[in-house]
Amino acid sequence: MSEKKKAFTNAEKQKRYRERQKEHGKKEMRGYLSPEARECYKLISEQTNWSDSIILSNAVRLTYAAYKNGQIGLLNSWLNKHDL
Template identity: 55%
Template sequence: MALTPAQKQKRYRDKQKGAGKKEIRAYLSPDAITCYEDVRELSGWDDSTLVSNAIRLMYAAKACGQVQLLNNWLTEHKK
């Protein structure tokens, strides 16, 4: 019996949840889209890896007290 696309999606999501992963979605500003495309081209990461690493990097910046420094850089460079 062939699976419908909805069944395939559900099976995939269940598999990802079983692996401890969580899906996150958001709307990006035009500036963020430009940065996203630059990072994707330079790193070769797929969407999932890019978002996962971005969150991990932001956490590291917070843990090291560097969030304000990064935010100031983004503001100064209009990103």
């Protein structure tokens, strides 16, 4: 007799995917975007064709670079001045 493979539900597939990502050292982050941030996201996505994950990773890395170089105040000031 041949055994049929059990089909995974969407929830099981998502769980397996998240577990694989964790094994690769990745961490899931969630949040809500302001209307201004959504517009920025849209423009970045259209110009670069980056995925959500790449956009988020680069945003965090750029913010950290500004922090490490003593430019976080300048970055924040620029964002506030330009309503972003």
